[in-house]
Structure formats: structure tokens, C-alpha cells
Amino acid sequence: MKYTIAIIPGDGIGPEVTTQAKKALDAVAEVYDHIFLYKEAQMGACAIDKTGDPLPQETIEICKNADAILCGAIGELKYDNDPTLKIRPEQGLLRLRQELELFCNVRPVKAYPKLLKNSPLKKEIISGTDIVIYRELTSGIYFGKKEISEDGLKASDVCSYTVDEISRITHLAFKAAQDRKKKVTLIDKANVLATSRLWRKTVAKIGEQYPDVALDFMFIDNAAMQIVLNPKRFDVILTENLFGDVISDVACVIGGSIGILASSSVGEKNALFEPIHGSYPQAAGKDIANPLASILSAALMLEHLGLHDEADAIQRAVEKSLDLGITTQDLKGKNQYAASTAKVGDFIADYI
């Protein structure tokens, strides 16, 4: 079969890790006799530098017409520390999510046996953890009105949600739970926020349609603690945009490294796959970045395209690389030998 894949390398370590994911995809294409047609597109700081726009129209077109989108990472230090800039790299990613209505961000968090020792958490706390986070991605405070008063002395952001926005991702979360441990935990701040109370009400109602799935509620402050204290109590986590951003980063520590966590962002028509990690500009070009999150994002993408055996092949190759310790610095002890980004990518492509 032939598939068109939009590739957005992005900034920082984005291009290097995406290159490794392409190696894995090429290997899959050879073994399983597919054709992956890559269309490269610009987004983020590199797009600003070239076109003045973090999300050029051409990129939107390429993404809309692709069967799936593989994204590296977005962001550059010079933009982070200057809050007065009007144009910023992240706007590209945020606008793309919105334009393609990629409302459902799925972030799986698993404790890999080989990586238990890499976590700051004790082994007995995390071993056996298997969580998937469903984060709403196209609404909430990310996309509400932002204002700064003319004198610059006051700023505001609006968080808003509709029942429709809550419902569509809620159904997906409950369906996912049906194939898992049959438990959904809604994370909100219903003791303070009106939007959270709308979430709680809507999700409780939808939950009645899934009598085989248990539903409970947790405030975000407590949840951010519980995910570290007792991660095994969670199965499917359902939450709004900002809380999902935070809780998924805390949950990263369970996997042993943020360098191995992939995510999918799915809408009615399009789907984007990307690492959870950022662009980590400090490591760019040094061939030390961990390519596994990007490679596993490619596996999620194949899964989404219905290519299950192919996705498994990547997954198995990744596990083999972990077993053999062919991994980058972030997964190593101080004086252990670490493989380069390209080396890890080569091993995984070869193994496939």
C-alpha cells in the first residue's frame, strides 16, 4: 500500500529524531512492501526564520492532504525568554491542532521493565503501571481570548468549554477503557472552576452509557500527587487541555525518561503523531537526543493506519534496543557507554 506522510521536523532536536523515525518507517516499508511518500513541511521557529509565520499555509495544505502527520518538536530558547514577542514557534503547533481539529490527544504511559531503574520513583511504586491519558487538545484556556490592557498593566486568559467539546473526547476515553481495565478518572478542579463543573456533569452523564466502565473524579492538585504516589490506581485519565499538559509531564517520570514517550493527536479527518518531549535546543545537533519517542510515535501512526503488524515490528525493535542497552545517554548511568541518536536509529531499522 501507498501512504502519504507529512513530516514536520521542527526545531531543536526535532529534525534528528525525526530522521531516525523515518529510518524505521523505511525499514517497515521494505519488509512489509509499502510505499511511504514523505512530504516535508515547516513549522515553528524554523518556519518563522524562513517565512515569518510559524505555520505557513503550505504546511496546513500538506498536512490536510496527508494520510498522517509525523511531527518532531517545536520551540527555540530565544523565544521563551522574551515575553514581548508577538510571533512565537508554539503558535504554529497550536494553530495546526486547531485548524485540523485534532481534539483528542492520547498519551500512553507505561513502566518498561528495563527502565524501572531510570525513574526517580521507587520500583515498587511504578512497576506494572499502564496508564493512558486522554487530553482535550483544541479548546480550554489555550484557545480562549487573550487580552492585555493598553497600558500593559493587566492581562487575561479565558478558559471555556462546551458540552460538545467535552462529549466527543469523553466517548473516546470510555471506549478505550472498555478495551483496558474499565476505569476512567476525570481530572478537574470542580471545587473552583465552572468549566470543571461542566466537565464533571457531562462526563458523569455520558458515563451512564458505559455501565461496564467505572468512573471516578479527582481534583488536579490531588491527581498530580497521586500519579506519583500510586500510579497503578489509574487506567484511563480523561482531562481538559491545560491539566492534561501538566499531568502527562508528571506521568513521564514513570516511564523512566521523557525521551521515550509518544503521543497521538486525532481529529475527525487528520491525525498527528509526536513525542511528548520538547525541542530541547541545548542538545540540538549533538547526536545525543533520544530518538525513541519519535520512533514510537511512528509506531502509533502505523497503528492508526491499521498497520498493526508493522507497528508491532517497531515496538519489538525498540524493546530489543532497551534490552540490549543500545540507548542514548538519558537512559544510562553516569559512566556507562551511550549510543548516539543515529546509532540507536540504525539499530532499530536494522532489527526491523
Next chain:
Amino acid sequence: MKYTIAIIPGDGIGPEVTTQAKKALDAVAEVYDHIFLYKEAQMGACAIDKTGDPLPQETIEICKNADAILCGAIGELKYDNDPTLKIRPEQGLLRLRQELELFCNVRPVKAYPKLLKNSPLKKEIISGTDIVIYRELTSGIYFGKKEISEDGLKASDVCSYTVDEISRITHLAFKAAQDRKKKVTLIDKANVLATSRLWRKTVAKIGEQYPDVALDFMFIDNAAMQIVLNPKRFDVILTENLFGDVISDVACVIGGSIGILASSSVGEKNALFEPIHGSYPQAAGKDIANPLASILSAALMLEHLGLHDEADAIQRAVEKSLDLGITTQDLKGKNQYAASTAKVGDFIADYI
């Protein structure tokens, strides 16, 4: 000396732990020859049950006229799971913070050597950690306009901040850093929120007045992860209301138990002291709740009143109880003997 202390026992385990804090205060009064005049006031679910109002006017008056306020905990399960209720216990606490303008919430997080083993985090990660969180407490999304559309299909919350609101707590955070490790980390989401960009700009400018203090910035998602990965990199954390709520709960795991963390909420005229933990209704009346957070809140209160030796006496007694293992269930292994709430309180009062 004579001091008037407003006591708000609150809900759930609030009354029991507050009783232990009073025992400690009584012991201090005897040894150091002070008079603490307690004025009990109602707030939260118990106040709703009695008066229909989570914050009766009388409570506000008692608090305004006291030298300091000691609060137990607020919240009751029946309110959490019904998002349609218009009157909720937490509104009492939130309105009190606002009425008294308790804008600066200070939450110290320390790794007690004796409690290292209680943390889900590895010893080498947390040992030596000493952080203090400055959380803005009277603005942000907590106090912005909340709306629900008439048809109930849409809700919104507004987060807003002014330069003045940011400035007053920022100065306090920098001053605190001067007496500590001379480092302030501002936690925000400046890549997405207008209010965060106002924070970043304002704090950067104020930072110039404190050239001896290093300032850095971190996005909330990354910060929530870093506080678990590498807590020792932090000294003073400065942040807005909601992010402070979340980050301080994550940070709890460093201390080994949320049951030992105290906080102060300070305004120009008044100051309130309370545990970080909630009302934990499941444990209410069972004499198993950890009273240390409440007792340490009393110590923070004495500190605030300028009674340093007295605060030290409580602190020492608490450490002794930890050393001797006279602690409640939450700080124990599965089959270890645990002391009751009252027993721990008695020991600490006796030791003082």
C-alpha cells in the same frame, strides 16, 4: 504576652488535628508565659449545615480582629460529587482569602531525614531538598468571572492578573531568596498564556532590583516533572494561584507525606495558617489523621508573631516525635505500630 487566635476547625479531620495544635500552643503558653485567647469560628461544610453560608459574617469579624488565624481543613464529600450545587464548602476558604487579602501563600517543602523512606521518590533524589513555594492566592482563575450559559451547554472561567498583584508577592519571594540560596524560579506557561507573559515580564523587571538573586523561568508542565526528577535544583518557587496549587501538591511527596506540610497565607493585615492537606472526610473521627501539619502550622504562626523560640520548641518536639517514631499510620510501614492522632498531640505537648 497575650494573643487572640482565631481557630477555624472546619470539616472532616480538621477539628481533630486542630485540637492537637491547640495542645501544643497551650504547652507553649505555659512554658513561655503567654496567654493565647482562642476564638472559635465556623467555615466550610459545617458552617453551611449550621447557617447556610460557608463563611458567616461572624467568622470574618473574628478573623479580622485576631492576631492570627489557625485553620483546620475544609471540604465534605457530598459536595464534591455534585457539580450542580450552588453553595460549596471551599467557597468559604476562598472568600476568606479574598476578604482578608491573604495574597501570599508560603509552602515550605523539606525532606526530613527520618521520613526519606516514606517518599515514593528515591532517597538520593530528595535527600537535602529544601524548597519554599510562594503561591499567589487572591487572584487568577480562582477569582475571575465564572459563567454558565443559560442552556447549560457552555461554561467559562477567566484568569486575570495585574502588575500590582504580581509585584507584591514577587518582592516577598525575592526577599525570602536573599535569606536562602538566592535563587527564584518563576513557574508559568508563557508560551501559551497572556497572564503568564505578564508574570514573566513583571518578575524579570523586579528581579533587576535584587542582583544578588538568580532568576530563572520554567513552564508549569516541565516544572511539575522537574520537581520530581531533580527537586534540589529549586530554592524559592514563585507562581500564580492555580499552578501553585498543583506544584505544591506534587512537591508534597518530597516530604514523605502530605500529612506534615504546613502553610501560611499572609496579607497586609492578617495571616492564616493551615495544613496543605484537605479535610480527608474518610478518616474523620477515627483518631488516625496526622496532626503534624496542623501543629507545624501553629509553629509557623508563632514565627509570624515574632515568637521564634516558641516556634522552635514546637519544631523540636515534632522532630523528636519523628525520631522516636511516635507517628500516625501514614508515616508507618504496613505492620508497624502507629500512634493515634491524640497520642501524637499529647507527646508533642508534653515534650514542649
